Amino acid sequence: MSLLTAVPPHLLFLAAALVGLLTADRRVVAGAGALAALVALPWLLVVPAGAHLPVRLFGATPFGFEAVLFAVDPVARPVGAVFALVALANTLYAYATGSSTRLLAAALLYVGASLGAVLAGDWLTLVVWWELMAVAATVLLWGSARSVRAGYRYAVYHQVGGVALTAGVLLAYSRTGTFLMGETALAGLPLLLVLFGVGTNAGVLGLHVWIVDAYPLPDVATTVVLSGFTTKVGAYTLVRTLPEQSLAVAYLGGAMVLAGVTMAVLQTDARRLLSYHIVSQVGYMVAGIGLVTAAGTAGGLAHLLNNVLYKTLLFMVAGVVVLTTGRESLKRVGGLARRLPATAGAFGVAALAIAGVPGFSGFVSKGLVTSATAAAGADPLWWLLQVGAVGTVVSFAKFGYYAFLRPAPGTDGVSRPDPVRSRPALLAAFTLLAVPCVLFGVAPGLLVGLLPPGASAAGAYSVSKLADAAVITAAGVAGFALLRRPLARLTPVPELDRLYHPLGRRLQDGAARAAADAGAALGRTADRVVARSYALASDPDRLEEAGLGPASIGTGVLVLALVVALALAALAWLG
């Protein structure tokens, strides 16, 4: 065991989170977090592949379970490394936007738990980190008054997902006798349960409500931190979950792409728009991974890596817009390109990347997914992905136009004090994320080198791909030009939460009331039975009339007990 495998790297983040509990100095906590990320990133890139730290959890033989706390393989390595990079940028951003030490600590705990889940070599360890992620996320949502209620719903959604995951994992264990990932192929009911749990975290269509419910509300740094990890860990775990070709899952991804992007186009709240793009973007990952071909998995993972980078950057940009203007709605901001040049630049890079414009990372990874789709012969899916790409261009043309390009609406005359506490930290965060967005675009070989085998950089800039991208971009920009006026008149679009939340509330209240009534009725019946049987023997009221109040009964009973005990002991001794 070398120094690199003596402890798992996510402990660094947990240690940094601990620093946040011990000191009130923001600089110290941010420094500890940045240091953790700076050490974890190269560590994850060079650590030898394999199952490290095999342990028995919860007891020695024959009790307890085999577990692997730190497993590195070609799938986990790039995801872990990118998480570390994003964690560094997030820490800088949270510091720059004035996050409290408590928030910084919770964010580091959340990152540590996410990394722990990625590096877990067995399902039990995965479940532990999975649940901790949910805990840390709800603690993050407590950070601002606006999101506390959403935090409750977040907790409930993830409890349901976590229960499904845990049940599936335990059921699989009861059949195979092991939690180790390499040795368990999920099938049948366990597979369905695990898919439901993983799907909840990944925000699969129908289970995506918590994303758009919670992410637009909290403190801007909290949104940035949360947006990066939970859904990506879900998509990543899908790689571990799917045992064989299952086009159903891939098509579910296609549906997520289209539905997510459609809803996104209809939004005016900046962070809500981006939240719907999480659904759509994770759709690409699910589509690729759901093919369960080497090329599909590699493509899905490539999109995961790129997406964490540019989507985090987009949320950072949205956060700066919200902080600077005090407004969440794109309708009420504008003209920010001149006021916030660096932010506008960051937006430009990230938007071009997510829109799949050649020369940026999204183009490459989207291409890997569509090629894998075509290779698998899933033509309808290929079309879903391409149409979704047009929608992506539309919504980022919209975001860019409203926030940066059009002149400021008249109401924005108030000049607010600069909300950014540390501009160098903000610029560093932007740079850390923007550079790979460009680098992976111009040099696809770098990206492919990180991935498990199956992807090829050779066809990234083929003529047909470039032609597709040109058509998509043109269609998107034209689409926005056509749709801008009708979209501006749109009222907020209903979401499934209109159905879920009242239903859940009513279910809980109804069940609790029914149970309380049933419990009370049972209790009354039992009380009556007990009372009747005693009424024959004694009448406590009459006892009280005789001067035996409860106080004296108390002492009396105690004395009686002692006497009985002594008598019994004496009897026993003699007998």
Added chain:
Amino acid sequence: MTDVASLLPLAAVFLPGAAVPAIYALDTRPNLREGVTFVAALGLLGVVAAATGPVLAGDRLVFDAGRFVLDVPFALRADAFGTMFALLAAVLWVATSAYSVGYVRGLAEHAQTRYFAAFAASLAATMGVAFAANLLTLFVFYELLTVATYPLVTHAETDEARAAGRTYLAYTLGGGVLVLGGAVLVYALAGTTAFVPGGVAALATADPLLARLAFGLLAVGFAVKTAVMPLHGWLPDAMVAPTPVSGLLHAVAVVKSGAFGLGRLAMYVFGPGTVDALGVGLPLAAAAGATAVLAGLVALRKAKLKRALAYSTVSQLSYIALGFAIDARLAVFGALLHVLAHAFMKITLFFVAGVVYVETGVEYLAGLRGVARRLPATMTAFAVASAGLAGFPLVAGFVSKLHLVLGTFTAGVGGFAVVYFLAGTLKLLLFWPIVSSAFAGAGPPVAGAEPATSEPRRPAAADGGRASAGTAAWERRHPLAETSPALLGPVLFTAGAAVVLGVVPGAVPLVGLAEATVTEVFGP
């Protein structure tokens, strides 16, 4: 497995018993009086700890007082299962004693001598339950436990307390009668009432109808104290007792003596094979499963913290009852772990409820809004323990629930896993709003919330810095200066123990005893 004659089991019963007259004798000198409690508690812990080593090594410590009735001896025998229960109660008595001093003095309670004396008597009876070598001896201590805890339930001497005490006696003594009936029937069928790992062989060949009747009597009798619905009525009412009583007795000693009885029944009287052959496990499992869910739901509608905790206790106890009813290796191990896990987690919650009451006078959930400013460490302990009850990892409840669920799957009754998951989710619905309201000061309306916070019990000058209603009114206190060390220490200890049990359970001797129990009954 060798029986060794030893006085340690007797000493465990005798030591707290002897403290009772000493406490009464020192009625007028409270510091010395509490000194007796501490000496007895630490002495008891020492005695049980001294028994733990040999028991883990495979010895069984026996104290036989000779013939009791018929040819049943009055005997104490420290086996792994009994020692686990005794060690648990002894450890928590030490913590509760410190806490009790802080609590009754903080509130200037009346009749403190009676309180401490009855507490010691309850512990003596609990030790008897733990170490009883046969059903009849168990019955004697089981009844004594009821009697000894009665003065604690009626401590307040209000009408409400009297009524609760009457209900308490009626239920639990009635349950005791059923246990006696079952014990007699077992004796008639098998010619012995001794506890045999894996069950008394003669019961497997006895008349099935009578055997089922015996099981039914014993199971119902023990289910009363385990508060399996519909026999749970006494437990929520008994919450009128002072909080340390609710904590140690009504979350650990008394209720767990019921659960312990069910464990003895399922593993040492009838045994897994016989329970399976007679088909008596399923009705008990069904009742326990229904209770776990129903009580979890009822808890959501309670506005008073201690009431909500009481119903949560009812639900959690049925986790244990269900595990014993399934009566298979992993399920039983899970049940044993949950005896431990629930003890540490629930006593923490009751302790916290008491600290909140002593420091702020708040009894209702709605009054807890923002209270973490005033009681940061205390409410952190509350958050940890309640997360454990909901089954979150790194706290004891996760490990026990993991085994319980695996037990249902491996025993082929996976449907009961739904109970555990559903009940766990209900705990989240119960506790999340409380924790969130305490820490974030806002959130969804807490279940069954009362509109107003309760009035501080003591005058404003002594209300612990709570100037007026609302979150901002709580004075921010440093984590270690929030309450007296006698109150905070036990809270942190029990919460910390719950975490240790959740992270490295294998390192805790209590878990070693649970493992030894399972090995003894189900084989290695």
